[in-house]
Amino acid sequence: MSSRIPSIFISYSHADNKWKDRLVAHLRVSEYEGLCEVWDDTRIDAGSDWLQEMQEALEKASVAVLLVSADLLASKISRNKEVSQLLQRRATHGLQIFPVIIEPCDYDAVDWLRRMAVRPKNGKAISTRKKPQAETELLAIAKEIRVILESSTAKSPPTRSQDHTKKKVLWVDDYPTNNERLIKSYRILGVYFDLVIDNDQAIERLQTSNYDLVITDMKHESDKEAGLQLLRWLRKLPSPPPAIVFSGIGPGDYRYDEALNDGAIVVTNSSPILELKIKELLRLH
Structure with missing residues (x-):
């Protein structure tokens, strides 16, 4: 596997093989465009040390997709080896994990999974x-992953020791494809975007990297106050970056006033206003 491009690790139960094949078919488009490599256990040659190859693939992964079903959750190998290592890499290296609910199962009973933003x-x-809708859902997941991969390969991930003249933005949105057009327009100006889909991943990034701006939506999955929670966490930092809430809320919604009270520079649902504020705060000309 080449180390020059990001790798997508697929974790699944063999009972769900047909769904794995359908998702991989959508991801192949990005692979053939040179944006990524897709890894699942069919890449392991006969006679190879499958555990070692899986370990190497896990360590190289930029994104992991979990195809969640009762079979996966009941698999000791999947939960004790693959999932535990993926969660560790999420905590230490900011690995993006996409849990995809393939078959009906009691995923809410699993603590680490209940706290993640699942797909659909x-x-x-x-x-x-029905088949057309299922394909549409898988396509949407593949597009989300592509947007994150494009962001991660646009520039090297920011660290505290990097050149502080580079403008770095942390954008928290559980559906990053919503912002694809705007992100592409600012990349041309040399802005680095780090895209995450929940507060846990945002806080992990903020603890290891410096950012010039944080943009967050307000609601993540069922948590309608996730944006407020992140703003309150930011206020505890010695020198918090400026924060924008880009969300559907507006004047009259109690969260609008609370977001401003909790330190948001602006709360808006307007893309033009957001663009103006990004230029102003990053001092782009």
């Missing part, structure tokens, strides 16, 4: 959809 957004298993 409403948690309804993809297998319960």
Whole structure:
């Protein structure tokens, strides 16, 4: 596997092989465009040390997709080896993990999974959809991953020791494809965007990297006050970066006033206003 481009690690139960194949088919488009490599256990040659190869693939992964079903959650190998290592890399290296609910299962009973933003957004298993809708859901997931991969390869990930003249933005949105057009326009100006899909990942990044700006939506999955929680966490930092809430809320919604009270520079649902504020705060000309 080449180390020059990001790798996507697919974790699944063999009982869900047909769904793995359908998702991989959508991800292949990005692979053939040179944006990534897709890894699942079919890449292991006969006679190879499968555990070692899996370990190497886990260590190289930039994004991991978990195809969640009762079979996966009941698999000791998957939970004790693959999942535990993926969660560790998430905590130490900011690995992006996409749990995809493939078959109906009690995923809410699993603590680490219950706290993640699952796909589809409403948690309804993809297998319960008619084929066109199921394909549409898988395509949406593949597009989300592409946007994150494009962001990660645009520039090297920021660290505290990097050149502080580079403008770095942390954007927290559980559906990053919503912002694809705007992000592309600012990349041309040399702005680095670090895209994360929940507060846990945002806080992990903020603890290891410096950012010139934080943009967050207000609601992540079922948590309608996730944006407020992040703003309150930012206020505890010695020198918090400026923060924008880009969300559908507006004057009259109690969260609008609270977000401003909790330190947001602006709360808006307007893309033009957001663009103006980004230019102003990053001093782009």
